[in-house]
Amino acid sequence: MFQVGDKVFYPMNGAGIIKAIEQKEILGEKQEYCVITIPINNMDVMIPLKKMDQLGVRSIVDPKTLNHILFDFHHKKPNAFLPWKERYNVNMQKIKTGSMHDSTEVIRDLLYRSMEKSLNSTEKQMLHQAQKNVISEMILIKDITENQAAELLKLTS
Numbered sequence: 001m002f003q004v005g006d007k008v009f010y011p012m013n014g015a016g017i018i019k020a021i022e023q024k025e026i027l028g029e030k031q032e033y034c035v036i037t038i039p040i041n042n043m044d045v046m047i048p049l050k051k052m053d054q055l056g057v058r059s060i061v062d063p064k065t066l067n068h069i070l071f072d073f074h075h076k077k078p079n080a081f082l083p084w085k086e087r088y089n090v091n092m093q094k095i096k097t098g099s100m101h102d103s104t105e106v107i108r109d110l111l112y113r114s115m116e117k118s119l120n121s122t123e124k125q126m127l128h129q130a131q132k133n134v135i136s137e138m139i140l141i142k143d144i145t146e147n148q149a150a151e152l153l154k155l156t157s
Contacts, residue, residue, distance in 0.1 A: 002034060002052060007140045011056040011098030014038045014136035040136035056098040066141050070152060073104045078112040095130050100137055106130040111155050
């Protein structure tokens with residue numbers, strides 16, 4: 001399914017490139033592991049090949065899908081503001097899905113909220129995580145810098 005050189009997204013860690021597929025023996029069990037280099041975090045992660053789906057690792061989105069996601073980000077209004085605890089749970093579930101569309105919704109909603117009222121430290125951290133995830137994927141899709149990707153995630157209204 002996945003091959004060396006594939007660009008993938010690993011939820012809660014960001015987008016990266018499969019650097020190698022290696023067989024390792026750990027605790028007496030031989031398994032194949034995917035070694036993924038995640039540039040934005042400057043790290044390599046090893047994931048058992050058979051757990052890639054379970055962990056939500058997916059191919060990065062194509063440029064056309066990214067354009068649709070960015071259009072929605074800039075043109076759709078935020079979801080109605082929920083009470084803090086409910087908002088936190090909904091946003092965390094969206095980030096954990098690994099869906100770029102869901103993560104951009106979290107970013108949009110929290111940025112709009114921050115215009116009305118200061119975000120608490122937990123929401124600031126959540127916003128930062130969602131931005132980092134989306135930016136890491138945009139860098140690989142568009143072959144742009146982190147700053148260029150961040151500019152695309154600014155609200156214009």
